[in-house]
Amino acid sequence: MTPLVGRMLDTLDERVALRRPARHLANKVFPSHWSFLLGEVALFSFMILVATGVFLTMFYRPSTAPVVYTGTSAIYAGRELPEVFASIVRLSHDVDGGLLFRRIHRASSHVFIGACIAHLLRVVLTGAFRRPRELNYLIGLTLLLLAVGSGYSGHNLPYDVLAGTSLRILYTLLLSVPYLGEPLALGAFGGEFPGDIMPRLFVVHVLALPGLIAGLMTVHLLILGRQTHTQLPRTGIDGAQRVVGEPLWPWQAARSTGLALGLGATVALSAALVPWSDVDLHGPFEIAQTTNTAQPDWFLFWVEGVLRIYPPIEFHVAGTVVSGPLVGGVLLPLALVALGYAYPFLERRRHPEPGDHHVAQHPLQIPFRAGAVAGVVVLLVLLTLAGGNDVIARLLGLSTESVLWAFRIAVPLAPPLAAWGAAAHARAQGRRWT
């Protein structure tokens, strides 16, 4: 430590009495297994998202009023475009570093959601959600949902063709809600589609969601700090009482800094190589347009899949309509989310183990858990594939009709089978770490 930094720290310490809490923090123990870094990847990608997002916000205009774009893009120069789309074209072609930061922002959003999912899987598979960590599990799951909401709203901010259809489907899903459909859809969009959606989506994406995520992440980390990490089983260590690892200072700090910088380097390199969300690829959303494709981001492809394979059934009951969008696009996702929130308590009813649990379990130790994870993963993967049934049909040289029917049969059957199979396998293996 240089004398200058040392003096500054002393000065600060004399005023805010910082030495003791700083030392406590520096001595905080971090397990060295790689799977404990997934949450850090999520944290760092969120920081990159906020930093690049602030830059992008300066140039974004959430209005659909027509303007004539007069920048350097050869495709759009002189064309009348919705102002919001024109601002994206400007960012991509006329603002210094604009395209780079757009692409880094987009790449980091994929990393953020992917890291949240991987982190959740680690927590579930090793039983790290059990008492006393139920609350942090619920907060973490909420963070994943907020991340997906951020991804969805950000995906639609350019107001290109993909955004138009994706927002139209959201409007339909809101409309399909029994009894409340019309007020919900009109209220959310501020009028009949597309209504006043862009300013609202903008505020949700740049203020409400990141604010909630930052706040909940802080709580998540404070709780983690109080509870400490789970301990992988290890001879000679009573994991229930203590956790083993490296102190935050200095090795863990170096490792985390290296991870953050490496992540930044990776998304920057990907921005140089991959044309993430290319504004030249899809034109602006126009209602009279003859062909619009629909294609959500990968993390919502499974919803697209349900909408595609749901049979053409619509029936009236109790003064309302039960439609495909309601069952597939609203009720099924809500049921999965509810299952996610309820899981720790469902498992506890199946396997009542009193007391606190600080020692990580083998992923196959609890058959009920192995089955539940396998069932949900198989369901989501199948639905994701179903979201591309036309592509699959083309690749396999089959008719879209037969592929559709294959999914209609597989989706209700395969997940329970996978759950049963995984549970049986786990029971037969009887694996455990301890």
Add this chain to the structure above:
Amino acid sequence: MGTSEDEEGLDILQRRVPAPGPGNAVVVAAACAVTAIAAATFAVAVLTGASVALQGTALAAALAGLALAVRRLAPAVFPHVETAEDRDAPEGSDVPLSDVEPVGRRPLLRRVLVAAGGVVGLALLAPLSALRPPRAEAERGTGWARGTRLVMPTGEPIAADDVPPGGIATVFPSDGVGREIAAVLLVRLSGVAPADPTRLDWMVGDDLVAYSKVCTHAGCPVGLFSERTSTLFCPCHQSSFDAARGATPTFGPPSRPLPQLPLAVDGEGYLIAAGDFGGPVGPAVG
């Protein structure tokens, strides 16, 4: 327990003093040099509007160099220590949250206070009503009525002959251009005779028919027409409708046909609506 005396200290299980090879210093220095050059390149690339490939690569190299330097320098300077931290156990309910004891209980007043707070919370929901659209807009209907002219997205009226055989056109009511729910697809069939349940008396001639453009599944715009099979396609979830048979769904998730719009021709030879759609427009409303 542990090697250190005071309770804040680390309980060190293992300590390994680094033995970095002689090359380590070279690696760190080289990484720092790469970082500095790449960072400067990045700044110049952004300021001069160089390609995104150069900007991204330079930024990546700068950050990667820094990452490498940090990861190589720290283990050379600090020992590797493995340590254990004790978990805090909850202290139970005999530790009070506060040391200030209340002097009276007043349970009823407390409940009244909570209730008043609840009323405030509920009342604060009222401004949510600002989100809804003005009444008039919410009840506009489809915008089609007897005598409404069909116009192109540009606002120009359209005559029956403007749609070539096997062709389609997207049109709007003259007072609602660009209104999504009112969008209509004019289809001129070719080589296929329209049949039930198409309303033949709502067509102009024996081949010009109009359907709502809003898919009855999830509301995407139906916009592809295959002349040979007289099939309309919705790209969102691969559905198809038979334009010669009342736009009945023939594949995919929609369960209702695209409603047909009754057509007529006015005195000037332009297309007009002879009434509103024959059925509900767009996806189901719960």
